[in-house]
Amino acid sequence: MSDTEYVPKRRRVRSPSPPKQSNESDDDNYVPYVPVAKRREEKFAKLQSWGVRSGRDRPKRPQDEAEEREAELKEEELKKEKARRERTLLLEAQDVLKKKTEQDAKKTVDEKADEEDAEILEAIKSRRKLASDLELAKGIQYTDPLTTDWRPPRFVRDRKPEENERIRDKYHILVEGDDIPPPIESFRDMKIPQPIIDYMKSKGIKSPTPIQLQGIPAVFAGRDIIGIAFTGSGKTLTFCLPLIMTALEEETKLPFVQGEGPVGIILCPSRELANQTFENIGAWCGALAQSGKYPQLNCLLCIGGISMSEQSHTMNKGLHIVVATPGRLIDMLEKKRFTFNNCKYLCMDEADRMVDLGFEDDVRNIMSFFKRQRQTLLFSATMPRKIQDFARESLIQPVLVNVGRAGAANLDVLQVVEYVKQEAKMVYLLECLQKTPPPVIIFSENKNEVDDIQEYLLLKGVEAVAIHGSKTQEERQYAISSFKTGKKDVMVASGVASKGLDFNDIQHVIIFSMPKEIEDYVHQIGRTGRSGKTGIATTFVNMNTPEQTLLDLKYLLIEAGQKVPPFLQSIEDPRVAQGRSLSGCPVCGGLGHALSNCPKLEDTQRRQMASHRMEDTGGY
Structure with missing residues (x-):
């Protein structure tokens, strides 16, 4: 250790500061809020104690008046805010309800019903119009219809509007739209090639039907169209003939080679209807080619259940027309077997079904493959107001051609409704088959019942075939071909055969089980009484038939x-007791119920809920 010792430094210990004494002056600085009125009284009292004249005696300065006004406004705002806080939401809701009740009391029963229907329609209204995703995303809108080279004859163009209206009234044609093309009463004046006219004459078609004489000129002119007409009135020819003429024009200008086309597409809700349309187009195109004056047009059938390789000879050429069901068409487009780059014609047969819940997304998907503006046609015998309104929003300056009320029954069909107990239906069915000679169609809504009826008829020695959605495509094609050729006398079918199928010389249709939706009934009885002929439709009803369906049937009759x-006469409409007017349902077209009781709407909502549950549970 060194001589110098280490002396540690002494740390200064800081004495704790004395506790801070509370300062009374801090409390004195606090000034409580004093209302304006009280401050004014205190100020007035102080002035009086000084011997100064009161405010009434001396004139106020502008600055004082401004301060007083500002203070008064603040005080009023505080009072209003206090009143607003004291007023609860419950009181406000009661006032709103009271006003609504007073307004409702002034409205008539019909006005209330219309408002309810409008609310339901708004709730189920489609959010997007019928257009491709690209057009919706980019906001592409077409304002003018397509232009064509077709012109009606001069004497038709020179007609006065009154003369055109007289012709429409003569055939009971209702039209809506701007700049409607004139009706033409002759195929020759429509400038249709002579080979097709000769072929139609050989089939007994000599002059256009009402839907054709107004619809064909409108389509020839390039207009979008909504076509509504009775079953068996010639709607297929109305939309097929203009497509054939368009394809013929394109082929004549420059022949198609492999990978080109199609010019137009026809969408159908069922395979059977697509196959029938394909056969009709093939016959008309064949008549053109056989004349030797016109080139051969290639048509492709694109439906599920058949091998597309069987049509490879058509696929290896340029395509002019494609007839398809939505599912198979989407598959072919995604595989790029053909494209819609030059497609400018889209027709939907039985359009109310095509744009309904089941196919609407598929139709939008199909439209996303279009690269240009197209002419869109919607045809059906039953097109409720909801579908019509939706179509008007989606089409470009559409022309509505209506022959009769949408959803009305064919007037050429004699409708017979009979009360038959459930256990007696089979026996009575044999009696009904004796009314007319074959062929006869029997409709049932239940697939198992279809098979049971066929088996019963076969046991009784009746040559019968059956068709429904669970059968294979080969079985369905065999049933239809054997029935059409007369090999089988009776065809038992579910709703799959009720839409658009055309059978020759059917005089009798038996509806074994009445469908819930009245528009299905209209399509089913429409398998007879076609092309101006008459027929009979016998319908079995009993206690199992819903009363609302019976009421729809009553009004239809x-x-x-x-x-x-x-x-049926004894069934009373509850709307009559309520004093309401009777109008058709905008969703299904039924006359016997309001929108709130529509069976089609209920079924649609049920399917939507089921699909949502499937999505939530991963499909299990």
């Missing part, structure tokens, strides 16, 4: 001037 049996 009254509208068509048919005999209404006593048990």
Whole structure:
């Protein structure tokens, strides 16, 4: 250790500061809020104690008046805010409800019903119009319809509007739209090639039907069209003939080679209807080619259940026309077997089904493959107001051609409604088959019942075939071909055969089980009484048939001037007791119920909920 010792430094210990004494002056600085009125009284009292004249005696300065006004406004705002806080939301809701009740009391029953229907329609209204995703995303909108080279004859162009209206009234044609092309009463004046006219004459078609004499000129002129007409009135020819003429024009200008086309597409909701349309187009195109004056047009059938390789000879050429069901068409487009780069014609047969819940997304998907503006045609015998409004929003300056009320029954069909107990249906069915000679179609909504009816008829020695959605495509094609050729006398079918199928010389249709939706009934009885011929439709009803369906049937019979049996007459409409007017349902077209009771709407909502549950549970 060194001589110098280490002396540690002494740390200064800081004495704790004395506790801070509370300062009374801090409390004195606090000034409580004093209302304006009280401050004014205190100020007035102080002035009086000084011997100064009161405010009434001396004139106020502008600055004082401004301060007082500002203070008064603030005080009023505070009072209002306090009142607003004291007023609860419950009181406000009661006031709103009271005002609504007073307004509702002034409205009539019909006005209330219309408002309810409008609310339901708004709730189920489609959010997007019928257009491709690209057009919707980019905001592409077409304002003018397509232009064509077709012109009606001069004497037709020179007609006065009154003369055109007289012709439409003569054939009971209702039209809506701007700049509507004139009706033409002759195929020759429509400038249709002579080979097709000769072929139609050989099939007994000598002059256009009402839907054709107005619809064909409108389509020839390039207009989008909504076509509504009775079953068996010639709608297929109305939309097929202009497509054939368009394809013929394109082929004549420059022949198609492999990979080109199609010019137009026809969408159908069922394979059977697509196959029938394909056969009709093939016959008309064949008549053109056989004349030797026109080139051969290639048509492709694109439906599920068949091998597309069987049509490879058509696929290896340029395509002019494609007839398809949505599912198989999407598959072919995604595989790029052909494209819609030059496609400018789209027709949907049974359009109310095509744009309904089941196919609407598929139709939008198909439209996304179009690269240009197209002419869009929608045809059906039953097109409710909801579908019509939706179509008007989606089409470009559409022309609505309506022959009769949308959803009305064919007037050429004698409708017979009979009350038959469930256990007696099979026996009575044999009696009904004796009314007319074959062929006869029997409809049932249940697939198992279809098979049971066929088996019963076969046991009784009746040559019968059956068709429904669970059968293979080969079985379905065999049933239809054997029935059409007369090998089989009776065809038992589900709803798959009720839409658009055309059978020759059917005099009798038996509806074994009445469908819930009245528009299905209209399509089913429409398999007879086609092309100006008459037919009979016998319908079995009993206690199992919903009363609302029976009421729809009652009004349909009254509208068509048919005999209404006593048990249907006895069914009363609840809307009459409520004092409401009777109008058709905008969703299904039924006359016997309001929108709130529509069976089609209920079924649609049920399917939507089921699909949502499938998505939530991963499909299990």
